[in-house]
Amino acid sequence: MSVLETRIPVTVLTGFLGSGKTTLLNQLLAHEGAEGAAVIVNEFGEVGIDGQLIVGVDEDIIEINNGCICCTVRADLVTTIERLLARPQRVRRILVETTGLADPAPVIQSFILDERLRAETELDALVTVVDARHNPLWLAMGEAAEAAGGENVAREQIAFADLLLLNKIDLVDEERLAACETELRRLNPLARIRRVQDGRISAEEVLGLRAFDLKNALSIEPELLSDLEHEHDESIRSVAIRTDGDLDPTIFFRWMNRFVQDKGADIFRIKGIVPLQGEARRYVFHGVHMTLDGRPGRPWRPAEPRRGEIVFIGRRLDRAEIEAEIAACTPEQAAA
Numbered sequence: 001m002s003v004l005e006t007r008i009p010v011t012v013l014t015g016f017l018g019s020g021k022t023t024l025l026n027q028l029l030a031h032e033g034a035e036g037a038a039v040i041v042n043e044f045g046e047v048g049i050d051g052q053l054i055v056g057v058d059e060d061i062i063e064i065n066n067g068c069i070c071c072t073v074r075a076d077l078v079t080t081i082e083r084l085l086a087r088p089q090r091v092r093r094i095l096v097e098t099t100g101l102a103d104p105a106p107v108i109q110s111f112i113l114d115e116r117l118r119a120e121t122e123l124d125a126l127v128t129v130v131d132a133r134h135n136p137l138w139l140a141m142g143e144a145a146e147a148a149g150g151e152n153v154a155r156e157q158i159a160f161a162d163l164l165l166l167n168k169i170d171l172v173d174e175e176r177l178a179a180c181e182t183e184l185r186r187l188n189p190l191a192r193i194r195r196v197q198d199g200r201i202s203a204e205e206v207l208g209l210r211a212f213d214l215k216n217a218l219s220i221e222p223e224l225l226s227d228l229e230h231e232h233d234e235s236i237r238s239v240a241i242r243t244d245g246d247l248d249p250t251i252f253f254r255w256m257n258r259f260v261q262d263k264g265a266d267i268f269r270i271k272g273i274v275p276l277q278g279e280a281r282r283y284v285f286h287g288v289h290m291t292l293d294g295r296p297g298r299p300w301r302p303a304e305p306r307r308g309e310i311v312f313i314g315r316r317l318d319r320a321e322i323e324a325e326i327a328a329c330t331p332e333q334a335a336a
């Protein structure tokens, strides 16, 4: 076997907040083609929700939280992969899900500049999931950030992609889909574009593509091989709230709906797992701007404390206010 064939393929899944990366990951992991994969999930907030939402390979999900893989926890990515490489049992492939706010360039750079990663892994493809409904908004927001001296992260994620998965096609009409595709093509003339719903695509179409091309990446970011200066939009932050005990479903849903209506423009992402009164299963919900979506997940385990975790990512988030409002959604508070 040649050296190249013994290198472990790495697929980096990226895409702006809430585009459907975890949904895609779950689809992929259900396929035989993903067998023996180790999964690295990076989340922006101090509480990791995604790791809990990935099904199937409990033992091989490694979370890197509390920072973005493209900057503050970049060294953690390298050490995590080095630890995987040192395992006695060989990992067949590595899937990395970045935060929705990650700039892909520094992530790619880690695989090129780190000696061990370069020798033992092969960046197979950068796969970007695009939210067909929110993409124009994320790009416009990126342009505004760029005008203010920051980075257009949504555009970078699209530009660096080897494969673009245009997801959530059920939420927009054909005209908007076609416009979205034209925009993707403009930003990235080389990547394959596939339309998908709920991340449904076969593993063969996403894994083992051998599509990453350094020359291409360098044409987008000529500084890729030097140490990239990189800054996040500091006004975007994450607030994680923990709750102890059940929430009253009626009051909680009413609050949540009002909250996204009032604050939607500043809220990019909500993810939560909460215990609801009278419900034996964990309630899992997601929000992207003003769109909310939730359903019961797996049952609470017998010894598992009925505690909730909710993560908000956005601007102008007032932790004390959110905490107080959620605390008022308990059955005791509701009865008072």
Ligand SMILES: Nc1nc2c(ncn2[C@@H]2O[C@H](COP(=O)(O)OP(=O)(O)OP(=O)(O)O)[C@@H](O)[C@H]2O)c(=O)[nH]1
Pocket (backbone or CB within 6 Å): 015, 016, 017, 018, 019, 020, 021, 022, 023, 024, 050, 099, 100, 167, 168, 169, 170, 171, 196, 197, 198, 199, 269, 271, 285, 286, 287, 293
């Ligand atoms: N209608 C619709 N909803 C979808 C589709 N794909 C994913 N979703 C929903 O979109 C929400 C966000 O999906 P995730 O897979 O968690 O998105 P993500 O990119 O991992 O989110 P972050 O990690 O926070 O950036 C969830 O409620 C999904 O069920 C789709 O094709 N159509």
